[in-house]
Amino acid sequence: MSAVLNSNITFIGGGNMAQALIGGLIARGLPPTRITVSDPVDKVREHLASKELHVTTDNIAAIRDADIVLFAVKPQVLASVLQPLKGLLDGKLVISIVAGADLATIGALLDTTRIVRVMPNTPALVQTGAHGLYAEANVSAEDRELASQVLASTGLTIWVSTEAQIDAVTAVSGSGPAYFFYMMESMIRAGKNLGLDEKVATALTLQTALGAAQMAITSANSPAELRKNVTSPNGTTQAAIEVFDHAHISQNIQAALAAAQKRSQQLAQELSDSIK
Numbered sequence: 001m002s003a004v005l006n007s008n009i010t011f012i013g014g015g016n017m018a019q020a021l022i023g024g025l026i027a028r029g030l031p032p033t034r035i036t037v038s039d040p041v042d043k044v045r046e047h048l049a050s051k052e053l054h055v056t057t058d059n060i061a062a063i064r065d066a067d068i069v070l071f072a073v074k075p076q077v078l079a080s081v082l083q084p085l086k087g088l089l090d091g092k093l094v095i096s097i098v099a100g101a102d103l104a105t106i107g108a109l110l111d112t113t114r115i116v117r118v119m120p121n122t123p124a125l126v127q128t129g130a131h132g133l134y135a136e137a138n139v140s141a142e143d144r145e146l147a148s149q150v151l152a153s154t155g156l157t158i159w160v161s162t163e164a165q166i167d168a169v170t171a172v173s174g175s176g177p178a179y180f181f182y183m184m185e186s187m188i189r190a191g192k193n194l195g196l197d198e199k200v201a202t203a204l205t206l207q208t209a210l211g212a213a214q215m216a217i218t219s220a221n222s223p224a225e226l227r228k229n230v231t232s233p234n235g236t237t238q239a240a241i242e243v244f245d246h247a248h249i250s251q252n253i254q255a256a257l258a259a260a261q262k263r264s265q266q267l268a269q270e271l272s273d274s275i276k
Contacts, residue, residue: 003142004149005030010062012081013072014039014048014055017097020124021070022053024153027127038062059085063092068146070095071106075267079275082109089114093143095150099170100267103136103163105275113138116147119169120154122177129155130176132169134162167268171260179256184209 009025011018014037026032036054038061039045045055056062063069063085069092073081078101086109094115096106107113116139119132131151135144144159151157160169184205191201216223231237244250 003146004028004068007067007146008034008036008065009068009070009150010036010038010066011070011072012038012059012062013074014041014044015072016125017120017122018070018072019048020127020129020154021072021150022048022051024124024127025150026051028153036062036066060088063088066092068093068095068150070097070150072097074098075100075271078105078271079109082106085110087111093146095147099174100264100271102268102272103134105272109275114143115139116143117163117166118147118151119166119174120151121173124154127154130173131155131157132166132173133157133159134166167261167264170264171257174264175260179253180209 004025005028007030009030011022014022018037022035022037025035032052033054036056037045037048038056038059039048040057045057049055054062059081069089071078071082071094075098078098089110089112092112092114094106094110094112095118096115097118097120098106099119101117103113103115103117106115106117113136116133116135121130123129124131129151131154133144133147133151135147148157148159158169160166187205187208188198188201191205192198196204212226215226219226221229227241231241
């Protein structure tokens with residue numbers, strides 16, 4: 001972590017994900033005075049300035065003294081934000097968390113290849129994120145370590161071996177929190193239908209989700225083995241699992257993630273086509 005703690009980091013875009021990363025970095029020991037955020041929204045800048053960060057609306061000024069520049073803007077404004085910075089990133093590591101923006105698109109807009117592409121997810125807001133990272137072979141081991149340290153401030157970092165796998169990361173972890181929220185919604189609704197008070201059904205569902213995740217993380221057994229351990233023959237859990245199996249829940253989940261991956265690919269192509 002020492003390398004990143006000695007770096008000046010600029011965030012272009014100061015939204016929720018940027019703020020999560022900023023909070024994680026400060027918690028790890030990065031002085032706020034080493035962080036600059038450029039954002040057009042007054043309230044965002046006021047909020048960040050109150051934390052002793054440097055804030056501005058001038059992207060060119062923001063990157064001037066940066067060692068690392070992290071782009072956290074909406075895909076639809078990517079070209080308008082990046083084009084004025086073309087040729088100004090020499091000597092700086094670029095990290096992009098812009099959804100759907102591939103390395104070729106970012107590299108062409110900025111005239112640099114020293115880029116790490118990241119697919120984060122929203123649990124980063126509570127320091128339990130899962131981030132997929134990819135960089136081309138020209139990006140050094142030192143730069144990869146820097147990028148890992150930046151993202152690890154809010155959770156798990158996993159490097160993938162091809163850029164195409166970022167679409168799979170999007171399907172599994174990028175969109176993944178919504179799948180679990182969907183399951184929670186359904187369990188809470190079922191609990192109410194079975195006669196539980198909504199607050200009781202909610203508390204039991206959320207704590208069960210937390211406990212199951214913690215067991216899966218800390219256990220030497222796989223999730224499949226943990227499920228089997230809970231499923232007594234002819235018991236209540238087996239009755240529920242049989243309903244899932246009859247409804248082909250596992251196959252449907254796999255089809256859903258494949259659809260998410262395909263849509264991620266389509267969005268990336270649409271973004272690339274819109275910039276050309």
